[in-house]
Amino acid sequence: MLQPDIYDIVTKLRCRMLAFVPVVLASLVTAAAGASAAERLDSLQLLGREIAAGTSVKFPFIPDRSFEASYLNTPVFVARGLTPGPTLCLTAGVHGDELNGVEVARRAFAQTDPEELRGTLIALPAINAAGVRTGTRYMSDRRDLNRTFPGREGGSVGSLIAHSITTNVLIHCDALVDLHTASNQRTNLPQIRADISDPAIRELAIHFGLGIVVAGSGPDGSLRREAANAGIPAIIYEAGEPFRFQLDEIERGVQGVENVMAYLGMTEQVERKVPDSRIYERSRWIRAARGQGGFFFPTADLGDVVQSGDMLGTIVDPFTDASFEVIAPLAGEIIGMAVPQPVLSGYALFHIAWHASD
Ligand SMILES: [Zn+2]
Numbered sequence: 001m002l003q004p005d006i007y008d009i010v011t012k013l014r015c016r017m018l019a020f021v022p023v024v025l026a027s028l029v030t031a032a033a034g035a036s037a038a039e040r041l042d043s044l045q046l047l048g049r050e051i052a053a054g055t056s057v058k059f060p061f062i063p064d065r066s067f068e069a070s071y072l073n074t075p076v077f078v079a080r081g082l083t084p085g086p087t088l089c090l091t092a093g094v095h096g097d098e099l100n101g102v103e104v105a106r107r108a109f110a111q112t113d114p115e116e117l118r119g120t121l122i123a124l125p126a127i128n129a130a131g132v133r134t135g136t137r138y139m140s141d142r143r144d145l146n147r148t149f150p151g152r153e154g155g156s157v158g159s160l161i162a163h164s165i166t167t168n169v170l171i172h173c174d175a176l177v178d179l180h181t182a183s184n185q186r187t188n189l190p191q192i193r194a195d196i197s198d199p200a201i202r203e204l205a206i207h208f209g210l211g212i213v214v215a216g217s218g219p220d221g222s223l224r225r226e227a228a229n230a231g232i233p234a235i236i237y238e239a240g241e242p243f244r245f246q247l248d249e250i251e252r253g254v255q256g257v258e259n260v261m262a263y264l265g266m267t268e269q270v271e272r273k274v275p276d277s278r279i280y281e282r283s284r285w286i287r288a289a290r291g292q293g294g295f296f297f298p299t300a301d302l303g304d305v306v307q308s309g310d311m312l313g314t315i316v317d318p319f320t321d322a323s324f325e326v327i328a329p330l331a332g333e334i335i336g337m338a339v340p341q342p343v344l345s346g347y348a349l350f351h352i353a354w355h356a357s358d
Helices: 004-026 028-032 068-072 099-110 129-134 157-168 199-208 223-229 247-263
Strands: 044-046 049-051 055-061 074-080 083-092 118-124 175-180 186-194 212-215 234-240 278-280 282-287 294-298 311-316 323-327 332-338 341-343 348-354
Touching: 044 074, 049 055, 055 157, 068 157, 074 099, 083 099, 083 247, 099 118, 099 175, 099 234, 099 247, 175 199, 175 223, 175 247, 186 199, 186 247, 199 212, 199 234, 199 247, 212 332, 223 234, 234 247, 278 332, 282 332, 294 323, 294 332, 294 348, 311 348
Parallel strands: 083 118, 083 175, 175 234, 186 212, 212 278
Antiparallel strands: 044 049, 055 074, 074 118, 186 234, 186 332, 282 348, 294 311, 294 341, 311 323, 332 348
16 A cells, blocks of 8 residues: 555545546547637646646656665656646556567657647656666566555665655556566567456556456556555556567557547547457466476467367477477467477466456
């Protein structure tokens, strides 16, 4: 949980946003006619700066100049619209090696015109900036930043960063999209992860427009979960592999952010037709069986819908040439998988999702 005062603030913000969306959607036509002085948005005070309506800025997040604070030299992008509207926050690079999301945030911000925008877009495209530069998932103190939110004063470096971001930036967010990829040596089908038991989060997830939503509230200490706990509707876009830029996954992410901005009434853009979402309430990893390590060669692929008993790949023991089949123990869609590589017993090979009613 956040500190009580922060929790109160973001809870109020969220209430404001939930009330705001239908109002904004209903007033698109009048707003399009041009902003009167009364409708003009105030400037935003953020991290010691004043960002005027109708402008966009990029600056480093530097809470102070001390040695201890130098680790937080992460970029902050802000586009402040001319007319009132919600504040959407994009976060990426929480895991420094997950580059697709970093580029989604950069492109989505670059194409946002503050003079056309309603409300505010805040992007933290490389929260773990050192990790993005060096291709490292974790913080410089080897902590996982995505397990340290909301952070606390007096904590580890990761916890300090999380606390600083929570108290300085997240308090402004009415909705949040956190951008990720699969972890090392794995790849994910583009998907939204969201706590669909919360109606506002469910709507945000569906309106991203990918067509695949995997239910779950995320681990304790993750940015998305703790933001949601604080009352900010938050979802994750997961797509592709770490360490590389994958253009299809990046383009789909940018399109999803555009859809969310249209849904929130932040842009003139007509929201793309929202596809029927496959909402999966359950998922689990299929692992290499005990004693069946070796070289993994998948035959199934991301997006395949498999039945119980289907063969998904083989593992060959290079010492004995014994070959083991990887068999689906249940039916579902493959939403994540390991790439071909040497694997040991218990290694997670295929992530399968299915409907609770199946
Ligand atoms: Zn991640």
